[in-house]
Amino acid sequence: xxxxxxxxxxxxxxxxxxxxxxxxxxxxxxxxxxxxxxxxxxxxxxxxxxxxxxxxxxxxxxxxxxxxxxxxxxxxxxxxxxxxxxxxxxxxxxxxxxxxxxxxxxxxxxxxxxxxxxxxxxxxxxxxxxxxxxxxxxxxxxxxxxxxxxxxxxxxxxxxxxxxxxxxxxxxxxxxxxxxxxxxxxxxxxxxxxxxxxxxxxxxxxxxxxxxxxxxxxxxxxxxxxxxxxxxxxxxxxxxxxxxxxxxxxxxxxxxxxxxxxxxxxxxxxxxxxxxxxxxxxxxxxxxxxxxxxxxxxxxxxxxxxxxxxxxxxxxxxxxxxxxxxxxxxxxxxxxxxxxxxxxxxxxxxxxxxxxxxxxxxxxxxxxxxxxxxxxxxxxxxxxxxxxxxxxxxxxxxxxxxxxxxxxxxxxxxxxxxxxxx
RNA sequence: GUGGGUGUAGCUUAAUGGCUAAAGCGCUUCCCUGUGGAGGAAGAGACUGCCGGUUCGAGCCCGGUCAUCCACCCCA
Numbered sequence: 264x265x266x267x268x269x270x271x272x273x274x275x276x277x278x279x280x281x282x283x284x285x286x287x288x289x290x291x292x293x294x295x296x297x298x299x300x301x302x303x304x305x306x307x308x309x310x311x312x313x314x315x316x317x318x319x320x321x322x323x324x325x326x327x328x329x330x331x332x333x334x335x336x337x338x339x340x341x342x343x344x345x346x347x348x349x350x351x352x353x354x355x356x357x358x359x360x361x362x363x364x365x366x367x368x369x370x371x372x373x374x375x376x377x378x379x380x381x382x383x384x385x386x387x388x389x390x391x392x393x394x395x396x397x398x399x400x401x402x403x404x405x406x407x408x409x410x411x412x413x414x415x416x417x418x419x420x421x422x423x424x425x426x427x428x429x430x431x432x433x434x435x436x437x438x439x440x441x442x443x444x445x446x447x448x449x450x451x452x453x454x455x456x457x458x459x460x461x462x463x464x465x466x467x468x469x470x471x472x473x474x475x476x477x478x479x480x481x482x483x484x485x486x487x488x489x490x491x492x493x494x495x496x497x498x499x500x501x502x503x504x505x506x507x508x509x510x511x512x513x514x515x516x517x518x519x520x521x522x523x524x525x526x527x528x529x530x531x532x533x534x535x536x537x538x539x540x541x542x543x544x545x546x547x548x549x550x551x552x553x554x555x556x557x558x559x560x561x562x563x564x565x566x567x568x569x570x571x572x573x574x575x576x577x578x579x580x581x582x583x584x585x586x587x588x589x590x591x592x593x594x595x596x597x598x599x600x601x602x603x604x605x606x607x608x609x610x611x612x613x614x615x616x617x618x619x620x621x622x623x624x625x626x627x628x629x630x631x632x633x634x635x636x637x638x639x640x641x642x643x644x645x646x647x648x649x650x651x652x653x654x655x656x657x658x659x660x661x662x663x664x665x666x667x668x669x670x671x672x673x674x675x676x677x678x679x680x681x682x683x684x685x
Numbered sequence: 686g687u688g689g690g691u692g693u694a695g696c697u698u699a700a701u702g703g704c705u706a707a708a709g710c711g712c713u714u715c716c717c718u719g720u721g722g723a724g725g726a727a728g729a730g731a732c733u734g735c736c737g738g739u740u741c742g743a744g745c746c747c748g749g750u751c752a753u754c755c756a757c758c759c760c761a
Contacts, residue, residue, distance in 0.1 A: 571761025636721040
């Protein structure tokens with residue numbers, strides 16, 4: 264026997280049951296996005312590799328991008344993230360856009376890496392961004408959207424949080440400690456690891472980076488101060504907005520949140536599960552130079568976040584908030600009593616479809632009635648119609664409610680209305 | 686890329702180194718010549734991931750390989 268061809272590592276098939284979740288997830292994020300006045304956009308799945316070379320972070324580009332040479336010798340990449348494409352699109356259409364640009368998108372991303380829980384090589388991501396304003400209010404709105412999405416999915420502040428920080432503010436505080444500016448990038452890398460290592464190891468890493476004992480102590484005070492944001496007008500504005508929006512329970516200041524992506528220049532934020540073993544479940548921030556980084560003359564500041572479907576699916580399962588959704592779309596199944604009555608069932612199914620009902624006609628006239636009903640049962644079709652010799656004589660059909668087991672003979676011309684009335 | 690776990694029927698699993706590899710779910714047929722879920726009966730379905738080694742004998746032990754899961758790195 265020939266070897267069965269397998270799906271590629273890290274890729275997924277979406278059977279109807281899986282699509283039910285995908286559609287549910289997409290519809291929720293679309294509703295939340297649109298409730299804030301955001302518009303949907305899309306870009307190409309493949310971009311020139313150099314688009315990402317600018318700022319996406321070395322690991323993401325050099326090791327995790329699906330890259331290949333096309334037939335003309337261009338080095339291209341399956342998009343590992345959306346933000347660089349967005350920057351390119353906005354930069355190229357700058358003169359035709361109505362700023363502030365408030366856009367969202369949901370689509371496939373590709374990263375060549377080892378699959379594990381909540382992580383594959385092809386996944387979907389919701390990206391939502393505001394371009395134009397350089398204001399803390401724009402940052403706050405993006406964070407408010409994430410919090411609203413939590414609420415939309417039925418997640419509570421006891422379960423999920425958003426941690427907020429400001430890289431620029433942190434840099435300023437670090438510089439006040441007398442730490443040279445060129446150390447900042449290295450420092451960010453260490454701070455990013457703070458919660459993963461012991462306090463002793465953390466201090467040791469800072470020491471190796473050249474910090475004095477006194478500087479380390481002061482830095483720890485800064486990183487642990489939950490009210491540190493009060494010393495920053497920018498962050499105060501963000502927290503004030505979120506407070507007025509009633510979203511305070513979801514958000515907290517955390518000076519150790521820095522994010523890995525290099526293009527973030529100011530505000531950064533991450534979603535977290537309370538008490539879970541998850542790392543950040545989504546993240547975002549402000550990027551003030553991205554359009555110029557992709558080669559535009561103009562500098563358009565932006566802020567946004569990205570949320571992946573695979574991680575959120577795991578989060579919902581962990582929190583017992585995974586939705587129960589039937590993948591069935593059919594309103595009614597018209598059974599076929601016998602081959603010689605097939606045309607009668609066909610005629611009926613056409614009438615029902617014209618009246619606006621999603622109508623299935625059983626496609627095998629030879630199949631026994633019990634098999635057809637079993638099919639309807641398994642597919643969770645709410646109604647089945649039986650059209651046999653008795654019914655035909657009296658211009659009726661038997662309408663069977665699959666969940667209550669009850670059935671009755673009704674006139675053929677009334678059956679569509681009866682189903683719709685339910 | 687690094688480390689670890691696991692590979693047995695469509696799925697979930699069982700089987701001290703020893704008989705024809707077992708069960709539940711699912712599937713097919715029948716009980717039921719006009720009716721699904723429950724019940725009963727019968728049946729199909731596995732070269733135990735692959736290659737090699739040890740042994741009288743391997744699903745089980747050893748080596749390799751592939752796959753998969755988990756963790757690290759990085760990230761959604």
